[in-house]
Amino acid sequence: GAVVSQHPSWVICKSGTSVKIECRSLDFQATTMFWYRQFPKQSLMLMATSNEGSKATYEQGVEKDKFLINHASLTLSTLTVTSAHPEDSSFYICSARDKGSYNSPLHFGNGTRLTVT
């Protein structure tokens, strides 16, 4: 089945530094990927929609300059948390859909747990 790989699975960084999270579709091409954020014991909140070859679409309330998204190829989207602060600590999950099938379901990565100290 379709696999979405997310890297790293966990990361600890110091306040003020930037962290990059990668999301790769391993056996399919994805024109669209989605980035979610999940706080402890809460649901997933959509942060942005990553579009291959164009700018990401951010949800209301999400700072685009803080959460930089790049979707440079059909198999890779990256989320960079810039100037991270402790309140950015969270579980970040990406998802992707096979571009070859409009009706294919979303496939999720295993998530990245970010801890900012």
Next chain:
Amino acid sequence: AQSVTQLGSHVSVSEGALVLLRCNYSSSVPPYLFWYVQYPNQGLQLLLKYTTGATLVKGINGFEAEFKKSETSFHLTKPSAHMSDAAEYFCAVSGSGGGYNKLIFGAGTRLAVHP
């Protein structure tokens, strides 16, 4: 706009008992509905989905769900709970435009299974 309400943030059942996780949705267009399961520190795994056609949908691990338009519900059931079913379950509805566009998730229901 779409929204999902999951009734009961925690559900506890005995092993072998019926599992019932409730989900109600709101959608201005014909919805696509999904159930996902999440194990600790992992992403989401699709259990089953409803798009069109048969309203009773069977998924993996013995789960099934029934789409009831009149009740705007999509409850998840499993006849006999197993210890390995303990996890967080999310109901989701497709966003604007239908299809499999961005998903709107419910708050989740944590299922505990006791021996």
